[in-house]
Amino acid sequence: MPPKTRTAQSPAERARARQRPVLKMTICDDTAIKAALDLAQHTLRRAKAEAADRPGDPVIAEAVALAETQLAQAQAAFDAEAYDLRFQALQRVDFEALKKKHPPTEAQAEDGFEFNVDTFGPELISKASLDELTVDDAKSFLETWAEAEAAQLFNTAWGVQQETRADVGKG
Numbered sequence: 001m002p003p004k005t006r007t008a009q010s011p012a013e014r015a016r017a018r019q020r021p022v023l024k025m026t027i028c029d030d031t032a033i034k035a036a037l038d039l040a041q042h043t044l045r046r047a048k049a050e051a052a053d054r055p056g057d058p059v060i061a062e063a064v065a066l067a068e069t070q071l072a073q074a075q076a077a078f079d080a081e082a083y084d085l086r087f088q089a090l091q092r093v094d095f096e097a098l099k100k101k102h103p104p105t106e107a108q109a110e111d112g113f114e115f116n117v118d119t120f121g122p123e124l125i126s127k128a129s130l131d132e133l134t135v136d137d138a139k140s141f142l143e144t145w146a147e148a149e150a151a152q153l154f155n156t157a158w159g160v161q162q163e164t165r166a167d168v169g170k171g
Contacts, residue, residue, distance in 0.1 A: 020089040021163035022130065025156040028082035033074075040074035043067045085153070086130040087160045095161055098124060121154050128157040 009017070028034045044067040051060045090098065102120035104113040122138035129138075142150045 020091070021160050021165060022086055022088045023156050023160040023163060024084040024086045025152060026082050026084050028078055030081045033077050033081050037071075037074040037078045040067070040071040044071050085133070085156070087125075087128040087157045088130050089160045089163060090127060094127070098127065121157075124161075125153060125157040128160060 044064070047060070047064045047067040051057070051064050054060050089095075099115045099120065102116040102123065103109075104116050108116060121142055122135045125138035125141075126133050126135045133141075138153075141153055145153065
């Protein structure tokens with residue numbers, strides 16, 4: 001794939017044209033497909049490690065090629081089954097207003113929270129969603145999904161707000 005060509009825009013023009021960051025949460029509910037992908041990735045890593053230890057060995061080279069084929073097949077099956085929930089960073093003023101709209105309870109404030117986690121989470125997920133998730137959807141997911149998946153859902157919507165694509169650089 002050829003590298004992207006840059007237009008003749010100044011850095012200021014490019015900064016003005018930036019889009020807010022987007023993160024995705026990939027979900028695959030078929031555990032067999034997910035396990036097959038994990039196994040294929042593991043098998044390829046092991047085959048490549050063995051190939052590094054035994055360069056030029058045709059049997060190992062064949063094992064690597066087979067593992068690559070199996071990984072491609074497992075990845076295709078995963079891609080066909082999985083779907084993404086996408087989240088975009090809110091404008092900073094909107095994000096700060098959302099936090100202020102959900103002040104912490106007295107107990108939460110004593111624990112150092114700056115917003116009410118119970119009411120803020122569903123609304124953040126909904127507002128950041130590029131897939132039209134409603135507040136009711138988000139509440140339902142947070143209440144019914146496994147704890148780790150519910151946490152990942154919130155963390156993806158929260159994390160995109162913290163996403164940085166800039167670097168201070170060397171001067």
